Amino acid sequence: MPLALSGPVRPPDTRGRTLQALAVEQRPDGPVWVIGFPDGGAARASLATGALLPPVGPEEAQRLGVAAYAGAGHPVRVTRTPADKPPLDLRRPRPAWAVEFDDGARVYVDAETGSILALRTAQWRWFDLMWGLHILDPRGREDTSHPLLIGAAALGVAGVLTGIVLLFARRRRRRTTRA
Numbered sequence: 001m002p003l004a005l006s007g008p009v010r011p012p013d014t015r016g017r018t019l020q021a022l023a024v025e026q027r028p029d030g031p032v033w034v035i036g037f038p039d040g041g042a043a044r045a046s047l048a049t050g051a052l053l054p055p056v057g058p059e060e061a062q063r064l065g066v067a068a069y070a071g072a073g074h075p076v077r078v079t080r081t082p083a084d085k086p087p088l089d090l091r092r093p094r095p096a097w098a099v100e101f102d103d104g105a106r107v108y109v110d111a112e113t114g115s116i117l118a119l120r121t122a123q124w125r126w127f128d129l130m131w132g133l134h135i136l137d138p139r140g141r142e143d144t145s146h147p148l149l150i151g152a153a154a155l156g157v158a159g160v161l162t163g164i165v166l167l168f169a170r171r172r173r174r175r176t177t178r179a
């Protein structure tokens with residue numbers, strides 16, 4: 001969405017904290033500063049005043065989730081997910097609001113900044129399951145160096161090497177029977 005500026009822009013009040021990232025994002029209620037700190041924390045601030053805005057509440061999370069979702073579903077529930085135990089759908093250590101829709105879709109909204117972290121649908125969940133099986137990490141679906149995958153690769157290499165040895169052994173046996 002293009003930015004809709006209605007007046008002068010003021011820098012955000014960071015209260016003396018060092019910044020790692022600073023961006024302007026358009027929201028349904030207007031543009032805001034999105035601030036990232038080196039310790040992993042984040043905040044948002046008013047573009048017009050520079051004042052820090054409070055964390056996102058459930059009502060605002062629902063508004064942001066509905067604005068981000070292009071499907072036909074309607075929101076049925078908004079739940080908070082903690083940063084230390086993110087759901088499998090999210091896989092990011094961020095505090096978030098999960099906006100669930102009646103068609104099974106789920107939009108994750110960052111609880112500190114209001115940014116959309118993820119949009120998960122039934123098709124995405126199917127793809128994610130297949131990806132987890134493909135890399136042999138059905139629990140986390142992230143580790144491409146999972147012990148199951150390494151074991152399957154080693155078994156495959158052992159099978160190929162055994163086949164090569166048997167191929168040459170068979171050729172040698174054919175030559176001795178012809179002679």
